[in-house]
Amino acid sequence: MVPPKVDYSLYLVTDPYLVPVGTTLEEQVRRAIDGGVTLVQLREKDAETCDFIERAKTIHAMTKKAGIPLLINDRVDIALAIDAEGVHIGQEDIDVATARKLLGPDKIIGMSVSYVSEAAKAVEDGVDYVGIGAIYDTATKTPKKPPVGINGARKILSYLSSVPRYVSTVAIGSLNLKTARNVVHLSTVPGRCLDGIAVVSAIIAAEDPAAVSKELLSIVRNPPYWMSIIPNRDVPSVLADIPAVISKVRSATPFVHNIINRVATNFAANVNLSIGSSPAMSENIPEFDDFASIPNSALLINMGYGTNDWVETYLAAAGAYAKNLRPIVLDPVAAGASELRRGAVKSMLNHSHFDVIKGNEGEIFSVAGEASQMRGVDSTSSSQLQKKANVVEALAAKEKTIVVLTGKEDVISDGMTTFVLRNGHAYLADITASGCVLGSIIGAIVAVSLEDRFLAAVAGVLLYTIAAERAAVAPGVRGPGTFIPALLDELYLLTMATANGDASWLEAAKIERYIET
Numbered sequence: 001m002v003p004p005k006v007d008y009s010l011y012l013v014t015d016p017y018l019v020p021v022g023t024t025l026e027e028q029v030r031r032a033i034d035g036g037v038t039l040v041q042l043r044e045k046d047a048e049t050c051d052f053i054e055r056a057k058t059i060h061a062m063t064k065k066a067g068i069p070l071l072i073n074d075r076v077d078i079a080l081a082i083d084a085e086g087v088h089i090g091q092e093d094i095d096v097a098t099a100r101k102l103l104g105p106d107k108i109i110g111m112s113v114s115y116v117s118e119a120a121k122a123v124e125d126g127v128d129y130v131g132i133g134a135i136y137d138t139a140t141k142t143p144k145k146p147p148v149g150i151n152g153a154r155k156i157l158s159y160l161s162s163v164p165r166y167v168s169t170v171a172i173g174s175l176n177l178k179t180a181r182n183v184v185h186l187s188t189v190p191g192r193c194l195d196g197i198a199v200v201s202a203i204i205a206a207e208d209p210a211a212v213s214k215e216l217l218s219i220v221r222n223p224p225y226w227m228s229i230i231p232n233r234d235v236p237s238v239l240a241d242i243p244a245v246i247s248k249v250r251s252a253t254p255f256v257h258n259i260i261n262r263v264a265t266n267f268a269a270n271v272n273l274s275i276g277s278s279p280a281m282s283e284n285i286p287e288f289d290d291f292a293s294i295p296n297s298a299l300l301i302n303m304g305y306g307t308n309d310w311v312e313t314y315l316a317a318a319g320a321y322a323k324n325l326r327p328i329v330l331d332p333v334a335a336g337a338s339e340l341r342r343g344a345v346k347s348m349l350n351h352s353h354f355d356v357i358k359g360n361e362g363e364i365f366s367v368a369g370e371a372s373q374m375r376g377v378d379s380t381s382s383s384q385l386q387k388k389a390n391v392v393e394a395l396a397a398k399e400k401t402i403v404v405l406t407g408k409e410d411v412i413s414d415g416m417t418t419f420v421l422r423n424g425h426a427y428l429a430d431i432t433a434s435g436c437v438l439g440s441i442i443g444a445i446v447a448v449s450l451e452d453r454f455l456a457a458v459a460g461v462l463l464y465t466i467a468a469e470r471a472a473v474a475p476g477v478r479g480p481g482t483f484i485p486a487l488l489d490e491l492y493l494l495t496m497a498t499a500n501g502d503a504s505w506l507e508a509a510k511i512e513r514y515i516e517t
């Protein structure tokens with residue numbers, strides 16, 4: 001299957017109502033073309049035919065000069081009148097067969113689809129591309145169907161990968177500087193990815209359409225840091241790199257923005273301070289952009305409380321950090337415990353990329369869509385290591401993330417390499433929020449280790465669980481109550497010693513690479 005010559009990377013769709021005061025649609029399109037859009041669709045829902053043709057002629061002159069195609073939304077007659085390169089038709093518009101008959105075999109015909117059934121029909125009818133959407137809720141069109149999300153796009157790509165003819169794809173629906181990177185690089189299935197993104201308001205309503213277009217094109221064309229994983233990790237080389245990242249937390253004092261439940265808040269802030277990072281707790285959406293632009297920042301989203309507007313808050317934060325290419329740790333607390341939580345986790349994964357997903361067995365199994373014995377918020381350890389390793393590895397590969405499954409034995413994978421860690425102490429299961437604060441620790445370390453998130457996760461779990469072993473036998477520790485302050489002390493002492501060149505505590509690491517037998 002040879003992809004056609006049309007470059008769908010950045011597809012501008014116009015909307016006359018979104019043009020800022022003081023400029024014109026023609027001017028916005030001209031600047032977007034300067035910024036590098038690769039395709040333009042003129043969409044006029046209310047224009048008189050004569051005005052539509054006039055505008056189409058003007059814009060066609062610009063696109064021809066730039067060597068890019070112009071498509072007309074819905075109106076085959078106008079496409080014919082100005083000899084545009086093609087049309088885009090919606091589910092309720094003219095049928096593809098009639099459009100093809102009128103336009104001939106060489107014109108581009110695209111169609112909007114939301115489901116596999118619609119994609120299948122469009123393919124059968126002979127379209128050149130499908131616009132998949134709306135990915136997210138969009139303000140530019142009254143939604144007729146629920147947003148399909150990244151998983152909706154994956155389903156259609158999966159279907160198209162089985163079709164003998166190559167049908168191109170673009171995603172559409174609230175794609176902008178915050179959302180585009182996740183949609184482009186997560187909406188992939190084996191052998192197929194999107195050919196581009198269609199953008200409306202992010203460009204048409206922009207103060208500087210050229211700059212936004214340039215940045216969006218770069219997002220589409222350049223895979224982000226989280227697309228690359230280091231192959232064939234071995235335990236000795238990962239262990240050897242741990243002292244440097246732990247020392248770097250002390251020297252760089254990363255800013256860890258914790259959106260975390262109230263049970264864990266104070267403990268997490270103290271844990272951050274004890275390892276040398278700088279915590280802030282906030283659920284105030286208007287300040288997320290400021291926090292996300294702090295150098296060395298990281299975000300922890302701990303879904304401990306199911307408040308009414310939680311997903312909206314989480315997604316706003318995730319968008320801010322994604323835009324700034326700063327890391328995000330997701331802790332899907334009690335993910336499988338209720339319908340509300342299952343739905344919330346689904347929306348999160350449908351919208352966002354996470355650098356690390358950390359949870360106990362029940363939580364990770366639920367996120368992966370696997371059955372488990374999970375009840376409440378405590379970890380269980382019923383399934384076999386092999387099952388856990390398989391689930392963790394598959395989830396990491398699918399979501400392009402690092403998955404940390406905690407419990408008596410911890411399993412960590414980047415989708416290629418999987419490690420099993422056996423440090424820790426039973427007291428960790430007897431205090432609340434012991435898993436939650438591990439998310440904060442991993443957040444601090446991943447903030448200084450973006451290029452190696454697997455290392456950051458392994459370093460965080462080893463630091464925490466070895467500190468716990470030492471705290472459990474520290475003088476004066478008699479049970480879970482006295483264990484908590486001793487754990488803070490050990491986190492402080494171990495990271496200080498590491499920064500001063502003594503990482504001998506790592507000799508206690510019980511860690512091996514998981515190899516399926």
Ligand SMILES: Nc1ncnc2c1ncn2[C@@H]1O[C@H](COP(=O)(O)OP(=O)(O)OP(=O)(O)O)[C@@H](O)[C@H]1O
Nearest residue numbers: 360379406407408424425426428429433434435436
């Ligand atoms: N029985 C155990 N022995 C040793 N270490 C343990 C044990 N149980 C948990 N841990 C460790 O405790 C930490 C938290 O893991 P756990 O699976 O208990 O999290 P969790 O259930 O999400 O906790 P919480 O919901 O209370 O925050 C991990 O570092 C894990 O290695």
Ligand SMILES: Cc1ncsc1CCO
Nearest residue numbers: 261263304305333377433
């Ligand atoms: C007990 C509890 N309830 C909601 S969050 C939380 C902390 C452990 O995850």
Ligand SMILES: [Mg+2]
Nearest residue numbers: 407408423424
């Ligand atoms: Mg453990």
